[in-house]
Amino acid sequence: MKHGLYQRIAVYATVALGGLTMVLPFVWMLSTSLKTTAQSMAFPPEWIPNPFVWENYTRITDYMPFFLFLYNSVKIAFFVVFGTLLTCSLAGYAFAKLRFPGRKPLFLLLLSTMMIPTQVTLIPVFVIMKYLGWINTHYALIVPAFFGSVFGTFLLRQFFLGIPNELEDAARIDGCTPWSIYWRIMLPLAKPSLATLAIFSFMGTWNDFMRPLIYLSDMTKMTLPVGLALLANHQDIRIPLIMAGALLSLLPILVLYVFGQKYFVRGIALTGMKG
Amino acid sequence: MHRLLTAALAGLLLVTAATAQKRQVKLMGWGDTTTMAKYAILEEAFEAANPDIDLVVEIMDATSYARKLPVMIASGTAPDLFEAGLERAASFGSYAEKGAYVDLMPLVERDGVNLDDWFPEVIASCYYDGVLYNLPKKLNSPACVHINLDLFDAAGIPYPTRDWTWDDALEMARAMTKDFDGDGRIDQWGMSWPLAQGVEPAIIRGWQWTRDEGRQINIDDPLFYESLQWMADLVHVEHVAPSLEETEGAGLPGYLLFTTGKVAIQSGGRWQTAIYKREVGDRFRWDTIWMPVKDLSEKRSYTIGTEAWGIYRGSKNIEDAWSVLKWLAGPGGSRVLAGMGGAIPAVRSVAASPDFLDQGPPSREGNRWWLEAMQHAVRPPREPHWTKVEQLMTQVLKLGWDGQRPFKELALELKPRIDEILQEKPRSTPQSMWAVALGGALVLVLVVGLLRHYGEEGDGRSLRERLRNRQIRQEALYGWLFIAPHLVGLFVFTIGAILASGYLSLTEWDLFGRPQWTGLGNYQRLWDDPIFWKTLYNTIYYAGLRVPLSIAFSLAVAILMNLKMRGILWWRVIYFVPAVSSSVAIALVWRWIYSKDFGLLNAFLDWFGLPAMSWLTSETLAMPSMIIMSVWWSVGTNMVIYLAALQGVPDQLYEAAEIDGAGAWHRFWHVTFPMITPTTFFLLILGTIGSLQIFDIFYVMTQGGPNFATTSLVMYIFQNAFEYLEMGYASAVAWVLFAIILVLSLIQMKFSQWVHYEGERE
Missing domain, CATH: 1.10.3720.10 (MetI-like)
Incomplete structure (x- = not known):
C-alpha cells in the first residue's frame, strides 16, 4: 500500500497527537512534583517548575515510610510470583502431560472457576485469613499464590501441550521420574512462558489495591499503592508531594516495562484484561 | 571479608538485643500530618520519662481509621492503645459494645489515679454501660471561625466579637472580597466555609439532630436547611466565598486559601489552630472566634467532641499500655499537647494554666470562651446505624454545598430514607444450618457426578486395571502430587469460598459471634x-x-x-x-x-x-x-x-x-x-x-x-x-x-x- 505525502503527514500527526495524550498526564505528574505548593496552584497552569523543588522527593519520607512501602511491595510481589510460577508450572505440566484419573474433569472444573469474580470469594477468604490469624500480615497476600492461579495453570498447560511427546518418552526410557522430567526438561523449555506469567503476576500484585487495602492496617506493613492512597487522604498534604510519591511508585514498573516490553505485551495480549 | 561479616553479624545481634530490651507499645489514632508531628513530640517526651518503653504511633486520616479499626478489632489485630471519639456511636460505643476495651477502673484504683483531674463531664462520657473504658485526650469543636486580623485592618473593619450575626458576617465578607487586578477572578475572599463544618451553623442556633426519641432525624426543621442554605448561598448567590471545589477539590486542604492569606474569615475546627500555628507563622496575625448566629436572641449550642484513648483487650502488653495511657491522658501529656495548639485540654489544671491559655493565637480571651462553650455542649446521637446515616447525609448534601439543588429539597428527600435506617430493627431469626448442609451436599453430588461422568471417558481400561501397572501408578501419583497445591486452592479458596459466600448471603453477620440465619432477607x-x-x-x-x-x-x-x-x-x-x-x-x-x-x-x-x-x-x-x-x-x-x-x-x-x-x-x-x-x-x-x-x-x-x-x-x-x-x-x-x-x-x-x-x- 502506498501513501501520498500529505496522507503520511496526517497519519503521523494523528499518531503523535494520540501519543502526546498518552504521556501528558505523566509529564504533568513530573512537572507538578517539582513545583512549590503555590506554583502547583497557579492558573493557568505552568509547565516548567520555577524553582525546581527537588526536596519534594526527599520530603516524602517525612510523611510516609516510602522505602518501607517499597520493600513490602517488592517482598510480596517476589513471593507471589515465585509461588504462582511453582504451583502453576507443576499443575500445568501435570494437566498437559501426565495421565492420572480425574485429570479431565478436574481441569474443566478448574477452568470453569475462571468465571468466578474475586469479589465473590473476597469475604469468605477474609474470614479464613481471620481464623488463621493472618489479618494484617503479608501471609494473607502471599500464601494464596502458592495455591495457584487458574490463568497461570491454563497458560503453562497450553505451552506444555505444544512440546512433542517424543522428548518425554526418550527421557522416560532413560529412567527419569516425572519430577526430573519436569525439573530438567520442561522448566528450561518453558522459560519464555514462565517469564510471561512472572511479569503478568508481578504486575497484578504490584498494582493490586483492594486486597492490601482490606488486609493491611499497620503503616509498616503497607504496600505502595495503599500507602500512597492513604497519604493522599491526609487533609494537609501537598499536591506536589503526592505527585512525587505517585511518580516514584511508578518508576520500578516503568523501568521493568522498558526492559521487558515483549513479556508485558504478551501477558496482556493473552488475557486481554486488567483491573 | 570474613571478619567484616562476623562484625556485621555481631552488630546485628547487639542491635537486636538492644531493641529487645525495650518493650513496644503501639498506639493508633487519626489525624493529618500535623497530628503526626504532634505525636512525634509526645513520643519523645514520653520515652524520655520512660526509657524502657518504645512507643510506636500510627496516624491515619479519619475515614480510613474509622474503616480499619472495626475490622482490626474483629480480627484480633487492634493495637495496644487506640483513639476513639467518645460521642460517636460508630466509634467509642461500637468498640465498647464489641468488647474491645480493658476495664480501666481496677488500674485506676490500684495506682491511685485521681479522676477529678479531668473535667467531670468529660470523664462521664468515658464510661460505657457503667464501665470506665477510656481516658480523655482532648476536647474539640467544629464551631470555630478563624479570622485574619491583618486583612481586617487593611479594610478598616473592626474585628468581630463573639456576638456577631449573619448580617454582620456577610457585610464584612462583602467588603473584603476583592478582585485586585480586575481579571474577573477573585483574588481575596471575604469568607470560606469548608465542608467539614457540615451542620454546625444549624447546631449553633440550637438545632437538634433527632426527635421522637431518636427515631426521626430532624432535618426537616427549617433551622437545619435554612442555616446550611445560608452558608451555601455565600458561595453561589453572594459570591463572597470560594466554592468547595476551589477549597477542597482534588484533595486539597480546605484551609489552604486562609494560610496563604487569601481569606479573611475562615470557618474551621478548633483542631486547625495547630495547623495554622505551623503554616501561618509570622506572616499575618489571626485569632479564633465563634460562628455567627442568625439572631442574637437565639439559644446557642456547640458540638463538643471528646477524643480519648482506651486499651485493647487483646493487647499482650496491657501493663505498659497503661503506663503510656496514664502519662498521655494525664497532666504530662496534656500539657505537651496543649502547647502545640489545637487541643482544648481535658485536664482541668492544664486548661486553667498558661500552657493552654497563653499559647496564642488564639488569644487568651478566645481560649477562655472555649472552656465556657463546654457548658452548652451538644452531642451527636449514638444511634446504632449512625455511620450509615452520616454517609448518606454527606453524599446527598454535597449537592447542596455545590449549589446544584436547594437544601430544603434535599432534606425533605433525605428524611424518609434516614428515618428508615434509624427505625430499622435488628432482625433475628433462629439460625438454621440445614439449608446450608443441603446446599453443600447438592454441590458435592454434582462434583462427584461430574468426576465420574468424565472420568470414565477417553480411556477404555478401568481404573483398577490401570493402577495395576507400576509405571502407570507412579505417573498417576506424580500427577496428583503435582496438582495437589492447586487443588487445595481450588477446593478451599474458590469452591469452598463460593459456597461460604452463598451461605453468608443468607445470614446477618458482623464478624463477631455466629452468623444469624435470615433466609432470603438480604435479597x-x-x-x-x-x-x-x-x-x-x-x-x-x-x-x-x-x-x-x-x-x-x-x-x-x-x-x-x-x-x-x-x-x-x-x-x-x-x-x-x-x-x-x-x-x-x-x-x-x-x-x-x-x-x-x-x-x-x-x-x-x-x-x-x-x-x-x-x-x-x-x-x-x-x-x-x-x-x-x-x-x-x-x-x-x-x-x-x-x-x-x-x-x-x-x-x-x-x-x-x-x-x-x-x-x-x-x-x-x-x-x-x-x-x-x-x-x-x-x-x-x-x-x-x-x-x-x-x-x-x-x-x-x-x-x-x-x-x-x-x-x-x-x-x-x-x-x-x-x-x-x-x-x-x-x-x-x-x-x-x-x-x-x-x-x-x-x-x-x-x-x-x-x-x-x-x-x-x-
Missing part, C-alpha cells in the same frame, strides 16, 4: 434498596460506555500502529505505558487533572474560551469523567490485542481486494473488520467483565460521590463488608455481580473455544 433488602439499584445502574452505565469507546479508539490506534512507518515501535511503547501503571498513581494524577480550579483540563477549556467544568463533583459529569479516564487507561491494552489480530489477517486478502479495486474504507469494512470480529467479541465480553469489577479508581478519585453517582457494585460490596461490617448483605450484592458475570462468561464460552485438546496425551 429482599437488596430489592428495596435504592442505593443498590443506583450502584448497579452506575456499574452498567460505566461498562456500557467504557467498553465500546475503548474498543473503537484502540482499533483506530491499532490500525495506525500497524502501518509501516519509521519509529512506530516507539509509539507502541508509549501508547502502552498507561496500561502498566498502577491504578492508584493514575487515579491520583487524574484527580488533579480534573480539578475544577487548578486542573489541566479546565485550563484547556479556558484556552478555548470555554467555561470551567466540575468534572468530578457534578452528579451528571462525574461518571463520564471516569469513563474518559478509563478509556485513556485501557486503550493500550486493547491496542496490543488488536495489533496481534491485525497482523494475523493474511496479506493475500488485501491484495485480492485491491485488485478488485476496493478503496481503503472498503478494504477495512469488508476484509479487516470481519477478520477481526472474534477479537472484537473477545474484547467486548472480557472488557465488560473487567469493567463490572471496577473499584480502585472510583475509590481513590471520588469515594463514590457525589450522591453515589460513582459508587460501583464492588465499592458497595466493599463498603458493606468492611465499613458497616455487614458481611451477609455484602455477600448478597456479590452474588448479584457473580450472576451477571456468569451469564457473560457463558455467552463468551458458547462463542469461542477456550479448551484445546490437540497434542494432549491420551
Whole structure:
C-alpha cells in the first residue's frame, strides 16, 4: 500500500497527537512534583517548575515510610510470583502431560472457576485469613499464590501441550521420574512462558489495591499503592508531594516495562484484561 | 571479608538485643500530618520519662481509621492503645459494645489515679454501660471561625466579637472580597466555609439532630436547611466565598486559601489552630472566634467532641499500655499537647494554666470562651446505624454545598430514607444450618457426578486395571502430587469460598459471634434498596460506555500502529505505558487533572474560551469523567490485542481486494473488520467483565460521590463488608455481580473455544 505525502503527514500527526495524550498526564505528574505548593496552584497552569523543588522527593519520607512501602511491595510481589510460577508450572505440566484419573474433569472444573469474580470469594477468604490469624500480615497476600492461579495453570498447560511427546518418552526410557522430567526438561523449555506469567503476576500484585487495602492496617506493613492512597487522604498534604510519591511508585514498573516490553505485551495480549 | 561479616553479624545481634530490651507499645489514632508531628513530640517526651518503653504511633486520616479499626478489632489485630471519639456511636460505643476495651477502673484504683483531674463531664462520657473504658485526650469543636486580623485592618473593619450575626458576617465578607487586578477572578475572599463544618451553623442556633426519641432525624426543621442554605448561598448567590471545589477539590486542604492569606474569615475546627500555628507563622496575625448566629436572641449550642484513648483487650502488653495511657491522658501529656495548639485540654489544671491559655493565637480571651462553650455542649446521637446515616447525609448534601439543588429539597428527600435506617430493627431469626448442609451436599453430588461422568471417558481400561501397572501408578501419583497445591486452592479458596459466600448471603453477620440465619432477607433488602439499584445502574452505565469507546479508539490506534512507518515501535511503547501503571498513581494524577480550579483540563477549556467544568463533583459529569479516564487507561491494552489480530489477517486478502479495486474504507469494512470480529467479541465480553469489577479508581478519585453517582457494585460490596461490617448483605450484592458475570462468561464460552485438546496425551 502506498501513501501520498500529505496522507503520511496526517497519519503521523494523528499518531503523535494520540501519543502526546498518552504521556501528558505523566509529564504533568513530573512537572507538578517539582513545583512549590503555590506554583502547583497557579492558573493557568505552568509547565516548567520555577524553582525546581527537588526536596519534594526527599520530603516524602517525612510523611510516609516510602522505602518501607517499597520493600513490602517488592517482598510480596517476589513471593507471589515465585509461588504462582511453582504451583502453576507443576499443575500445568501435570494437566498437559501426565495421565492420572480425574485429570479431565478436574481441569474443566478448574477452568470453569475462571468465571468466578474475586469479589465473590473476597469475604469468605477474609474470614479464613481471620481464623488463621493472618489479618494484617503479608501471609494473607502471599500464601494464596502458592495455591495457584487458574490463568497461570491454563497458560503453562497450553505451552506444555505444544512440546512433542517424543522428548518425554526418550527421557522416560532413560529412567527419569516425572519430577526430573519436569525439573530438567520442561522448566528450561518453558522459560519464555514462565517469564510471561512472572511479569503478568508481578504486575497484578504490584498494582493490586483492594486486597492490601482490606488486609493491611499497620503503616509498616503497607504496600505502595495503599500507602500512597492513604497519604493522599491526609487533609494537609501537598499536591506536589503526592505527585512525587505517585511518580516514584511508578518508576520500578516503568523501568521493568522498558526492559521487558515483549513479556508485558504478551501477558496482556493473552488475557486481554486488567483491573 | 570474613571478619567484616562476623562484625556485621555481631552488630546485628547487639542491635537486636538492644531493641529487645525495650518493650513496644503501639498506639493508633487519626489525624493529618500535623497530628503526626504532634505525636512525634509526645513520643519523645514520653520515652524520655520512660526509657524502657518504645512507643510506636500510627496516624491515619479519619475515614480510613474509622474503616480499619472495626475490622482490626474483629480480627484480633487492634493495637495496644487506640483513639476513639467518645460521642460517636460508630466509634467509642461500637468498640465498647464489641468488647474491645480493658476495664480501666481496677488500674485506676490500684495506682491511685485521681479522676477529678479531668473535667467531670468529660470523664462521664468515658464510661460505657457503667464501665470506665477510656481516658480523655482532648476536647474539640467544629464551631470555630478563624479570622485574619491583618486583612481586617487593611479594610478598616473592626474585628468581630463573639456576638456577631449573619448580617454582620456577610457585610464584612462583602467588603473584603476583592478582585485586585480586575481579571474577573477573585483574588481575596471575604469568607470560606469548608465542608467539614457540615451542620454546625444549624447546631449553633440550637438545632437538634433527632426527635421522637431518636427515631426521626430532624432535618426537616427549617433551622437545619435554612442555616446550611445560608452558608451555601455565600458561595453561589453572594459570591463572597470560594466554592468547595476551589477549597477542597482534588484533595486539597480546605484551609489552604486562609494560610496563604487569601481569606479573611475562615470557618474551621478548633483542631486547625495547630495547623495554622505551623503554616501561618509570622506572616499575618489571626485569632479564633465563634460562628455567627442568625439572631442574637437565639439559644446557642456547640458540638463538643471528646477524643480519648482506651486499651485493647487483646493487647499482650496491657501493663505498659497503661503506663503510656496514664502519662498521655494525664497532666504530662496534656500539657505537651496543649502547647502545640489545637487541643482544648481535658485536664482541668492544664486548661486553667498558661500552657493552654497563653499559647496564642488564639488569644487568651478566645481560649477562655472555649472552656465556657463546654457548658452548652451538644452531642451527636449514638444511634446504632449512625455511620450509615452520616454517609448518606454527606453524599446527598454535597449537592447542596455545590449549589446544584436547594437544601430544603434535599432534606425533605433525605428524611424518609434516614428515618428508615434509624427505625430499622435488628432482625433475628433462629439460625438454621440445614439449608446450608443441603446446599453443600447438592454441590458435592454434582462434583462427584461430574468426576465420574468424565472420568470414565477417553480411556477404555478401568481404573483398577490401570493402577495395576507400576509405571502407570507412579505417573498417576506424580500427577496428583503435582496438582495437589492447586487443588487445595481450588477446593478451599474458590469452591469452598463460593459456597461460604452463598451461605453468608443468607445470614446477618458482623464478624463477631455466629452468623444469624435470615433466609432470603438480604435479597429482599437488596430489592428495596435504592442505593443498590443506583450502584448497579452506575456499574452498567460505566461498562456500557467504557467498553465500546475503548474498543473503537484502540482499533483506530491499532490500525495506525500497524502501518509501516519509521519509529512506530516507539509509539507502541508509549501508547502502552498507561496500561502498566498502577491504578492508584493514575487515579491520583487524574484527580488533579480534573480539578475544577487548578486542573489541566479546565485550563484547556479556558484556552478555548470555554467555561470551567466540575468534572468530578457534578452528579451528571462525574461518571463520564471516569469513563474518559478509563478509556485513556485501557486503550493500550486493547491496542496490543488488536495489533496481534491485525497482523494475523493474511496479506493475500488485501491484495485480492485491491485488485478488485476496493478503496481503503472498503478494504477495512469488508476484509479487516470481519477478520477481526472474534477479537472484537473477545474484547467486548472480557472488557465488560473487567469493567463490572471496577473499584480502585472510583475509590481513590471520588469515594463514590457525589450522591453515589460513582459508587460501583464492588465499592458497595466493599463498603458493606468492611465499613458497616455487614458481611451477609455484602455477600448478597456479590452474588448479584457473580450472576451477571456468569451469564457473560457463558455467552463468551458458547462463542469461542477456550479448551484445546490437540497434542494432549491420551
